[in-house]
Amino acid sequence: MGNQILAQAAKDAGAKAMFGYPITPSTEILETWAKFCLKDKSLSFLQTEDEMAAGFATIGACLTGVPAFTATAGPGNILMQDAFVMAEALRIPTVAMIMQRGGMSTSTVIYSQQEVRLTCFGGNSEGFRIVYSPSNLQELYDYTLKAFRVAWQYRWPTFILADGYQAKMKGEVEIPENQKLAIPNLKPILTKGVNLRNCYNMEEEVGEVIANYYSEYEKVRPEIEEGEEYQIKDAKIVLLAHGIVSGAAKLAVNKLRERGLSIGLFRPITLRPFPVKIALKALSGAEKIICLESALGQLAELFKKELHELNIPLKEINKPALGFTPEEIIRTINQIK
Amino acid sequence: MEIEPKFPQCYKTDSKPHKFCPGCGHPIVLRMLGELIDEMGLAEKTVFLIDIGCSLLAWDYFDLPTAQTHHGRTVPTAVGLKIASPEKIVIAYIGDGGAYAIGLQHTLSACLRNNPITTIVVNNTLYGMTGGQLAPTTIDKEITTTSPGGKEGFNTIKGPELLRNLAQPEAYLARSSTDKPLVLKQYLKKALEAQINQHYAFLEVLSSCPTNWKTDAKESIQRVQELEKTFKLGEF
Amino acid sequence: MIKILIAGEGGQGVQAIAEILAKAAFLENKKSLYIPNFGVEQRGGVSLAFVVIDDKQVVYPKFEKADILAILSERSRERVQPYLDDKTKLILGPAITKKTIDLPSKAWNILVLGQINKEGNIVDKQSLIKAMEERFVNQFTQNPQLREIDIRALEYKK
Numbered sequence: 001m002g003n004q005i006l007a008q009a010a011k012d013a014g015a016k017a018m019f020g021y022p023i024t025p026s027t028e029i030l031e032t033w034a035k036f037c038l039k040d041k042s043l044s045f046l047q048t049e050d051e052m053a054a055g056f057a058t059i060g061a062c063l064t065g066v067p068a069f070t071a072t073a074g075p076g077n078i079l080m081q082d083a084f085v086m087a088e089a090l091r092i093p094t095v096a097m098i099m100q101r102g103g104m105s106t107s108t109v110i111y112s113q114q115e116v117r118l119t120c121f122g123g124n125s126e127g128f129r130i131v132y133s134p135s136n137l138q139e140l141y142d143y144t145l146k147a148f149r150v151a152w153q154y155r156w157p158t159f160i161l162a163d164g165y166q167a168k169m170k171g172e173v174e175i176p177e178n179q180k181l182a183i184p185n186l187k188p189i190l191t192k193g194v195n196l197r198n199c200y201n202m203e204e205e206v207g208e209v210i211a212n213y214y215s216e217y218e219k220v221r222p223e224i225e226e227g228e229e230y231q232i233k234d235a236k237i238v239l240l241a242h243g244i245v246s247g248a249a250k251l252a253v254n255k256l257r258e259r260g261l262s263i264g265l266f267r268p269i270t271l272r273p274f275p276v277k278i279a280l281k282a283l284s285g286a287e288k289i290i291c292l293e294s295a296l297g298q299l300a301e302l303f304k305k306e307l308h309e310l311n312i313p314l315k316e317i318n319k320p321a322l323g324f325t326p327e328e329i330i331r332t333i334n335q336i337k
Numbered sequence: 338m339e340i341e342p343k344f345p346q347c348y349k350t351d352s353k354p355h356k357f358c359p360g361c362g363h364p365i366v367l368r369m370l371g372e373l374i375d376e377m378g379l380a381e382k383t384v385f386l387i388d389i390g391c392s393l394l395a396w397d398y399f400d401l402p403t404a405q406t407h408h409g410r411t412v413p414t415a416v417g418l419k420i421a422s423p424e425k426i427v428i429a430y431i432g433d434g435g436a437y438a439i440g441l442q443h444t445l446s447a448c449l450r451n452n453p454i455t456t457i458v459v460n461n462t463l464y465g466m467t468g469g470q471l472a473p474t475t476i477d478k479e480i481t482t483t484s485p486g487g488k489e490g491f492n493t494i495k496g497p498e499l500l501r502n503l504a505q506p507e508a509y510l511a512r513s514s515t516d517k518p519l520v521l522k523q524y525l526k527k528a529l530e531a532q533i534n535q536h537y538a539f540l541e542v543l544s545s546c547p548t549n550w551k552t553d554a555k556e557s558i559q560r561v562q563e564l565e566k567t568f569k570l571g572e573f
Numbered sequence: 574m575i576k577i578l579i580a581g582e583g584g585q586g587v588q589a590i591a592e593i594l595a596k597a598a599f600l601e602n603k604k605s606l607y608i609p610n611f612g613v614e615q616r617g618g619v620s621l622a623f624v625v626i627d628d629k630q631v632v633y634p635k636f637e638k639a640d641i642l643a644i645l646s647e648r649s650r651e652r653v654q655p656y657l658d659d660k661t662k663l664i665l666g667p668a669i670t671k672k673t674i675d676l677p678s679k680a681w682n683i684l685v686l687g688q689i690n691k692e693g694n695i696v697d698k699q700s701l702i703k704a705m706e707e708r709f710v711n712q713f714t715q716n717p718q719l720r721e722i723d724i725r726a727l728e729y730k731k
Contacts, residue, residue: 022467022468022483023467030470034482034483034484047470047471047483049439075407106389110612170595244633248632325633327638328637394613465615466615468615
């Protein structure tokens with residue numbers, strides 16, 4: 001199951017502690033990790049009293065150089081923003097798996113892509129985060145391994161932004177031998193002489209901190225950004241989608257290409273930092289972009305913000321809290337053109 | 338001749354049969370509450386607030402103004418409502434997660450402030466709706482999905498006893514059980530009367546969860562009776 | 574590619590047979606993707622399972638129209654009408670057909686599993702049995718009779 005794969009990947013990545021509060025559809029990540037702890041005494045687990053505690057406990061562990069992670073969804077994600085924003089301010093490499101469920105409020109326990117904005121910019125954040133959007137079970141594994149390495153290397157809170165479908169899907173995953181690469185730059189953050197604060201007195205003080213963060217984020221982002229082009233060569237229409245929707249979109253692209261339509265897909269893999277350069281190159285020949293997402297324009301909003309100079313007409317197909325089947329995408333595209 | 342017991346007047350009949358699992362303790366508590374609301378003539382004044390957990394399934398149970406809140410936030414919602422509309426009878430109907438984990442600070446704070454609300458906590462020693470995880474009320478060595486080796490090293494929370502340290506003398510704090518519904522009804526009545534008399538009221542009810550306990554009918558009843566040894570019944 | 578949708582009440586064992594089917598496909602080196610779909614109630618309420626089996630990698634777990642649609646309860650029937658078209662093979666469980674079945678109702682989901690497999694000619698019976706043994710290892714160890722009942726259910730002919 002997706003959730004079990006995530007817990008396994010965290011273990012293989014070298015994570016040593018997990019904190020969390022049960023919330024569907026992420027609960028199996030906690031339960032799987034709790035079982036690991038029975039067999040492997042070097043691992044720790046605590047089910048905290050709530051998600052705020054889970055987030056801050058994760059930070060606590062990271063402060064001493066122990067790779068720790070958490071997992072949540074929906075209303076739990078909202079509560080964790082309190083902790084995530086502090087992680088941003090203090091440059092703490094937390095890793096969190098967000099299994100998107102219906103929005104708004106409690107909604108469904110099932111699925112959506114409605115936590116994009118929250119995970120990228122939640123709380124009073126300025127978005128100094130790394131957010132991966134995997135699209136299948138194999139990527140849940142691969143990108144979790146990557147998330148730990150990237151988090152500790154660059155020191156921004158890092159997220160695996162998946163969803164309830166990927167959480168509960170069961171299928172096969174390849175786990176390569178010798179996958180366990182050490183996490184780079186793994187050392188305690190709170191040591192002698194280190195005094196961390198997230199509270200400042202004057203505007204100029206925090207202004208300088210944010211300016212420095214911004215310039216560093218912009219400097220390292222080309223090393224972190226990822227995006228995927230699919231059948232993009234001379235595609236006049238380009239679909240824009242992320243996560244599991246991009247999987248369905250690929251199948252639709254295949255079928256539509258068979259019928260002679262000049263169509264491709266661009267898929268951002270990192271939503272933060274958004275893969276701007278890669279997107280510009282992929283979309284250079286497009287005449288129309290069609291954005292498909294299980295939210296009300298959250299991906300489209302990110303895209304427009306980062307690629308506002310791109311002068312290509314963008315159409316949004318929004319289905320908040322609902323999935324897209326490949327057949328449905330094909331029908332929708334046929335209706336539009 | 339079969340005599341069907343009448344539903345309380347304040348029940349919403351088109352939401353029956355209810356959505357709780359077979360053998361769940363919630364319908365017993367709700368039944369006693371419904372009868373009391375009828376008997377005490379409180380239907381016009383009562384506002385019924387519920388948590389996110391199994392209690393959320395009672396959202397259309399009563400023909401009373403009802404609202405789901407967010408998990409653990411039922412008590413502060415009740416507090417605000419009561420302050421704004423003191424003539425209402427406000428019930429915060431929650432589970433052991435909402436009362437003692439994510440909502441513990443709200444439970445403690447409402448008691449500390451002597452907010453005149455009635456909190457009813459249905460305690461099945463685990464988190465039911467998410468599939469049976471550890472709760473602050475899980476007893477020693479109890480196996481749950483997040484304590485697969487059995488709970489160890491943590492204490493078990495005794496809510497009403499804890500609150501007695503914070504509460505004003507006139508606050509009503511008690512614990513009953515779905516195994517003794519008539520006593521439960523008596524305690525519920527006192528918990529509502531306390532609010533009418535401007536005091537804080539907190540009633541924990543031991544309840545069965547055959548689905549997550551994986552017990553049959555007989556075992557479920559026995560288990561509730563067993564729990565009464567750990568969680569003392571009575572008024573505190 | 575074969576697309577199977579199974580629908581029933583929470584507690585009828587819909588997810589169990591979907592898992593067994595997906596696992597059996599894996600044992601035969603086929604590719605499969607299975608996903609459950611249900612609400613918050615732990616019991617009752619409609620429980621759906623989508624299973625897609627193919628020779629090549631399955632990329633998306635859900636679909637519009639089912640090749641095989643198996644319904645185990647009357648209440649779930651309404652929910653799954655949109656997945657039915659004139660090509661869909663429909664299988665109705667014993668709770669709906671109300672035919673007399675010489676099997677305890679606990680095993681009716683396994684009976685339906687057998688029917689699904691027969692209808693779609695999906696996997697070998699042996700693979701199903703092996704997958705069942707893995708899924709129910711605790712139950713079969715505690716009560717060996719269950720294994721016999723379930724195997725009988727798998728082969729049950731109307």
